Amino acid sequence: xxxxxxxxxxxxxxxxxxxxxxxxxxxxxxxxxxxxxxxxxxxxxxxxxxxxxxxxxxxxxxxxxxxxxxxxxxxxxxxxxxxxxxxxxxxxxxxxxxxxxxxxxxxx
Amino acid sequence: xxxxxxxxxxxxxxxxxxxxxxxxxxxxxxxxxxxxxxxxxxxxxxxxxxxxxxxxxxxxxxxxxxxxxxxxxxxxxxxxxxxxxxxxxxxxxxxxxxxxxxxxxxxxxxxxxxxxxx
Numbered sequence: 001x002x003x004x005x006x007x008x009x010x011x012x013x014x015x016x017x018x019x020x021x022x023x024x025x026x027x028x029x030x031x032x033x034x035x036x037x038x039x040x041x042x043x044x045x046x047x048x049x050x051x052x053x054x055x056x057x058x059x060x061x062x063x064x065x066x067x068x069x070x071x072x073x074x075x076x077x078x079x080x081x082x083x084x085x086x087x088x089x090x091x092x093x094x095x096x097x098x099x100x101x102x103x104x105x106x107x108x
Numbered sequence: 109x110x111x112x113x114x115x116x117x118x119x120x121x122x123x124x125x126x127x128x129x130x131x132x133x134x135x136x137x138x139x140x141x142x143x144x145x146x147x148x149x150x151x152x153x154x155x156x157x158x159x160x161x162x163x164x165x166x167x168x169x170x171x172x173x174x175x176x177x178x179x180x181x182x183x184x185x186x187x188x189x190x191x192x193x194x195x196x197x198x199x200x201x202x203x204x205x206x207x208x209x210x211x212x213x214x215x216x217x218x219x220x221x222x223x224x225x226x
Contacts, residue, residue: 001170035212037154044203044216045146045154056214088154092212096169099154 002027002091004100012106013079021074021103023089028069033093036065036074039102040085048087049074081107110134112204112217120198120224126191130204130217137162137180142207143187145178147200148219155200159207160187194224 003026013019023034032052037045047056049065052072062077076083084107089100116128130143137143144159158168160178168176172191180187191198201221205213 031210033210033212037213039154044205044219045213046216047212047214050212050214051210090154090156090212092207092210095167096158096171097156097207097212099156102153 001096002029002094002098004089004091004098006087006089006100006103008103009101010104010106012108014108015079015081017079019074019076019079019083019105021076021087021105023067023072023074023100025070025072025091029072029091030093032068032072033091034065034067034072035090035092037088037090038085039088045088076105079107083107110206110215112206112215114202114204114217114220116202116220116222118221118223120194120222121226122195122224123193126189126194126198126222126224128189128202128204128220128222129186130188131184131186132206133185135206136182137185137187138182140208142167142209143180144205144207144213145189146203146205146213148203149197149200157189157202196224198222199224 034052036049039045053065086102111133142159145157175192177190201219203219204217206215
């Protein structure tokens with residue numbers, strides 16, 4: 001089973017700043033089958049990024065993903081209050097398709 | 109527009125069986141994709157439960173495999189989850205969602221709350 005470790009646990013930033021979220025895998029994620037989701041309270045997760053760096057439909061270009069192998073990053077530029085949420089990474093190459101434990105992003 | 113909707117009892121007694129159904133609209137399950145379940149205990153993160161292909165092929169989380177069955181009914185365009193011998197640790201919001209080989213979950217249901225309690 002691939003274990004995903006996200007850091008930091010909580011990130012508190014101001015509007016207009018840039019957020020950098022990390023996801024580290026216990027073994028290489030083949031084909032970079034790594035996704036990022038955003039989840040707001042009381043809502044289902046929303047797909048943001050797939051294959052590590054491709055934006056899902058409707059996701060603005062200030063949200064970007066990068067990385068390969070075992071180290072991946074989600075970057076959100078020009079933070080807005082609506083970006084306040086928990087962000088999860090997930091690998092979908094090996095069953096079980098494990099999730100990271102999440103990073104909570106707070107906008108001051 | 110593809111939509112997924114979970115349904116099932118909100119309260120299940122310990123040691124009994126939890127059964128949920130996900131009705132898919134706007135897309136025929138028979139056309140492809142894997143159809144899966146994810147759960148989220150109160151205040152915690154996401155856990156992948158398992159997925160099923162329209163042909164019936166399944167992939168289960170090993171941590172749940174001994175208690176888990178996921179099935180599909182293409183005639184009613186829905187798929188189901190059955191989890192036996194539940195305990196309080198199975199209390200969670202259960203989501204159904206769509207994924208595929210090489211693609212993550214791109215469509216999600218709104219989630220349904222299941223509480224295990226006597």
